[in-house]
Amino acid sequence: MEKFDIYLIGVGGQGIGLLSETIARAIDHAGFEVQGVDTHGLAQRGGVVESYIRIGPSHSPLIQKGKADLVIGLEINEALRGLNNYLRDEGTLLYSQTEWQPLAVRIKEDRQDVSAAIAAECNERNIKKVIADKIKLEDARMENVVILAVLAREKIIPGVKKGHYSLALQDLMAGPVLDKNLEIFLDVFGD
Amino acid sequence: MKKLGDVLLQPDSFSELLMGNHALVRAMLESGVRVVTSYPGSPTPEIGAAITSLPRDQNPLYFEFSVNEKVALEVAFGAAVNGRTSCVFFKSVGLNVASDSFVQLGLMDIPGGMVIVLGDDPGANSSQNEQDNRHFGRLSYIPIFEPKDPAEAYNMFKEAVRLSREKHMPVILRLTTHVCHAKQKIEFAPLKLEEQDNKPGFSPEKYGPYIPLTSSVFELKKIALERLKNFQEEMEDSPFHEVINNGSDRGIITTGLPFKSLMEVLPEIEEEVDILRLGVVHPLPEKLIIKFLKDHGEVKILEELDDFLEQKIKSLAYDHNLNTVIEGKVDFDDWIGEYTPDKVWDVLEKNWPDLLSSREERKPIHQAIPRPPQMCPGCGHRSAFFAIKKALQKEDISVADIGCHTLGYLPPYSLGQVLLSMGHSSGTASGLSLFNTEKNVVAFLGDSTLFHAGLPGIINSVFNQHNFTLIIMENDTTAMTGHQDNPGSGRNVRGETKKIAIAPLLESLGVEKIFEIDTYSQAKLTDYVKKAVEFDGFSVVIAKHPCMLKFSREQRKKGRTLKKVQITDKCREIHACVSAFGCPSFQLNQDGAVWVHDDLCIGDGSCIQTCPVQAIEIKK
Numbered sequence: 001m002e003k004f005d006i007y008l009i010g011v012g013g014q015g016i017g018l019l020s021e022t023i024a025r026a027i028d029h030a031g032f033e034v035q036g037v038d039t040h041g042l043a044q045r046g047g048v049v050e051s052y053i054r055i056g057p058s059h060s061p062l063i064q065k066g067k068a069d070l071v072i073g074l075e076i077n078e079a080l081r082g083l084n085n086y087l088r089d090e091g092t093l094l095y096s097q098t099e100w101q102p103l104a105v106r107i108k109e110d111r112q113d114v115s116a117a118i119a120a121e122c123n124e125r126n127i128k129k130v131i132a133d134k135i136k137l138e139d140a141r142m143e144n145v146v147i148l149a150v151l152a153r154e155k156i157i158p159g160v161k162k163g164h165y166s167l168a169l170q171d172l173m174a175g176p177v178l179d180k181n182l183e184i185f186l187d188v189f190g191d
Numbered sequence: 192m193k194k195l196g197d198v199l200l201q202p203d204s205f206s207e208l209l210m211g212n213h214a215l216v217r218a219m220l221e222s223g224v225r226v227v228t229s230y231p232g233s234p235t236p237e238i239g240a241a242i243t244s245l246p247r248d249q250n251p252l253y254f255e256f257s258v259n260e261k262v263a264l265e266v267a268f269g270a271a272v273n274g275r276t277s278c279v280f281f282k283s284v285g286l287n288v289a290s291d292s293f294v295q296l297g298l299m300d301i302p303g304g305m306v307i308v309l310g311d312d313p314g315a316n317s318s319q320n321e322q323d324n325r326h327f328g329r330l331s332y333i334p335i336f337e338p339k340d341p342a343e344a345y346n347m348f349k350e351a352v353r354l355s356r357e358k359h360m361p362v363i364l365r366l367t368t369h370v371c372h373a374k375q376k377i378e379f380a381p382l383k384l385e386e387q388d389n390k391p392g393f394s395p396e397k398y399g400p401y402i403p404l405t406s407s408v409f410e411l412k413k414i415a416l417e418r419l420k421n422f423q424e425e426m427e428d429s430p431f432h433e434v435i436n437n438g439s440d441r442g443i444i445t446t447g448l449p450f451k452s453l454m455e456v457l458p459e460i461e462e463e464v465d466i467l468r469l470g471v472v473h474p475l476p477e478k479l480i481i482k483f484l485k486d487h488g489e490v491k492i493l494e495e496l497d498d499f500l501e502q503k504i505k506s507l508a509y510d511h512n513l514n515t516v517i518e519g520k521v522d523f524d525d526w527i528g529e530y531t532p533d534k535v536w537d538v539l540e541k542n543w544p545d546l547l548s549s550r551e552e553r554k555p556i557h558q559a560i561p562r563p564p565q566m567c568p569g570c571g572h573r574s575a576f577f578a579i580k581k582a583l584q585k586e587d588i589s590v591a592d593i594g595c596h597t598l599g600y601l602p603p604y605s606l607g608q609v610l611l612s613m614g615h616s617s618g619t620a621s622g623l624s625l626f627n628t629e630k631n632v633v634a635f636l637g638d639s640t641l642f643h644a645g646l647p648g649i650i651n652s653v654f655n656q657h658n659f660t661l662i663i664m665e666n667d668t669t670a671m672t673g674h675q676d677n678p679g680s681g682r683n684v685r686g687e688t689k690k691i692a693i694a695p696l697l698e699s700l701g702v703e704k705i706f707e708i709d710t711y712s713q714a715k716l717t718d719y720v721k722k723a724v725e726f727d728g729f730s731v732v733i734a735k736h737p738c739m740l741k742f743s744r745e746q747r748k749k750g751r752t753l754k755k756v757q758i759t760d761k762c763r764e765i766h767a768c769v770s771a772f773g774c775p776s777f778q779l780n781q782d783g784a785v786w787v788h789d790d791l792c793i794g795d796g797s798c799i800q801t802c803p804v805q806a807i808e809i810k811k
């Protein structure tokens with residue numbers, strides 16, 4: 001497999017670690033070489049969290065600025081940040097429209113139309129924009145499995161298929177939690 | 192489901208996608224380590240999590256989170272002089288706390304072998320500095336391995352144990368944040384857990400002396416230097432050093448993760464250069480380095496943080512009359528930050544502008560709004576800061592300490608104006624209160640930190656009659672680093688233990704004025720802080736509430752759904768909840784309307800009392 005670099009970004013508390021672990025394992029199940037690294041520590045307290053996944057031959061677990069093939073944003077403000085910092089021209093942006101307002105918005109120091117900002121940047125740099133389906137979930141952290149299903153359905157990561165994602169979920173979950181996640185996965189996948 | 196503990200205990204060889212911190216535990220098991228100790232701190236606490244994931248009845252490791260790094264190191268040392276192979280791990284700044292005992296280790300004959308795993312943090316991802324702990328190796332005559340990735344960390348750990356046992360000397364394995372946390376597919380060797388004997392191995396007659404006093408200090412120091420020399424000779428041709436020869440006149444000497452960054456940008460560099468990557472960074476393989484210098488006209492030392500290698504390599508070149516051009520750090524930027532691939536490009540470009548072209552940063556059309564970290568929904572520390580702010584004058588001085596509550600320094604609370612290290616707050620506050628009759632001084636301290644390094648400052652405040660108010664932010668856990676138990680929790684990694692209650696402890700120390708209150712009782716807390724501040728002398732307020740992130744996770748695990756609050760039509764858009772109390776669950780619309788985000792709210796209800804018009808209620 002050719003090189004394919006994925007940068008994930010979200011807010012501490014969204015469960016980005018589990019999402020990135022699932023994607024990395026799905027890539028492994030698909031038989032590709034993979035490495036990556038997540039944010040741990042301080043930022044996990046409601047700050048920006050990021051994760052890097054690299055497919056194919058690579059050296060550093062870190063991706064260079066502006067060189068990711070795919071940016072996954074779990075939150076809309078963070079999608080803009082990830083797009084600005086890491087996505088290459090003509091790459092793909094997959095994001096969730098979930099919004100958790102940053103502090104500056106809540107204390108009335110700043111505000112912006114984030115959707116419009118994302119659209120402008122994507123337009124300027126010929127970026128393919130994919131918005132994750134909006135469905136009602138009982139727990140916000142299940143949004144991650146919606147992202148997985150969209151990745152599988154839209155074949156966003158080359159060579160990684162539905163079966164690989166569900167194997168990865170089975171590596172990491174069991175019992176009713178697994179059932180619930182697989183149910184949402186299949187539902188969004190449209191099976 | 193693949194459970195980490197089961198994966199790590201597989202008897203056969205296998206390959207698995209694992210993070211560096213987890214892979215280390217397999218290395219411990221394979222190399223017969225028996226005692227592991229630590230005090231939690233990023234980037235290393237996941238090592239502890241991996242050990243505690245091992246099924247209790249199959250876990251051959253004794254593990255503890257000690258009260259601080261110094262004690263952790265001493266426990267590991269005690270085990271190792273008794274013949275039990277041990278390992279202590281902690282974060283970069285943990286070594287400062289441990290250092291008084293650490294610097295003695297090199298002098299000691301350690302028959303069991305002892306590996307010190309250090310998690311350095313270039314880039315200060317989750318630390319109060321980015322100190323370069325390689326200096327400590329030189330200071331204490333202790334060798335340092337530095338792996339480039341998780342797979343090598345696993346292999347180097349085993350080699351470190353082997354050498355440590357063979358030479359009876361401590362060995363450091365220095366990791367950095369993105370080696371600890373990087374994930375890759377690692378090939379693991381088979382695991383054979385051998386029955387180990389419990390015969391006491393401690394023998395001052397055979398291995399001592401262990402009392403470094405008077406003339407024995409010199410004798411022990413000489414032995415330490417000899418051991419180090421012997422280690423160096425053996426490591427000259429260690430397979431952990433790596434030479435990449437492209438036949439160039441230009442070479443780069445580098446180590447660890449910066450090597451990987453270099454390999455990442457290399458294909459984009461105009462000319463192929465040669466590389467020497469060092470797996471042991473102290474003591475240096477001198478012959479290998481001299482040969483590399485001789486073979487090249489120009490050598491760049493590419494090293495993260497300080498000029499540790501540069502100084503040593505330049506002096507080697509001087510001693511050997513080499514006229515190779517050696518280029519080290521060019522400016523202060525080269526001393527700062529993690530050597531990511533982007534950074535390595537910028538660093539190299541300064542030396543070799545002919546090989547690397549300047550990279551321009553693209554300006555995005557719209558910048559994203561910054562998102563600083565913040566306290567979680569329901570956090571007891573938030574209620575505390577909200578209430579304490581009301582008790583203080585604007586001019587009062589507030590001293591922060593380390594923990595989740597450090598975040599109180601950010602708006603909207605802005606409490607905490609100075610910070611040195613874990614447990615500094617009482618000492619610093621004492622100093623601030625001297626020759627100071629105008630401003631009250633208030634200091635904060637977390638409960639894990641109180642036991643870790645906070646007690647001497649408290650005792651000193653009693654002993655020397657200082658005049659300030661200490662607010663202990665008790666949440667029953669070591670929250671910031673991932674909820675490890677502390678002596679106030681009533682639990683350790685094995686189960687229940689005696690709980691050291693803070694108020695009686697302080698009473699027994701002679702603290703005269705102690706208030707204790709749950710932080711959700713905000714008005715009372717405000718009142719207590721006012722009284723404490725008015726008190727002439729040293730006073731303490733214990734502001735407690737269990738960590739709500741821990742609580743809400745436990746509830747979710749049990750399958751319970753959490754309640755939510757909602758804003759009623761009594762709302763007058765005063766915005767106390769969203770702007771002054773600042774719980775992230777409150778969202779503010781452009782038109783001024785406030786709503787509660789169900790993704791975030793945990794229904795704790797600590798916000799209800801903050802609304803002057805009672806417009807917040809628990810959703811039915």
Ligand SMILES: Cc1ncc(C[n+]2csc(CCOP(=O)(O)OP(=O)(O)O)c2C)c(N)n1
Pocket residue numbers: 230231232233282284285288318319593594595596613636637638639640641664666668669670671672
């Ligand atoms: C010497 C040292 N060891 C470890 C750390 C890592 N560390 C940062 S915050 C923290 C937790 C402190 O816990 P506590 O005092 O209970 O405060 P909480 O986070 O629970 O509010 C630790 C251990 C550090 N910064 N310095």
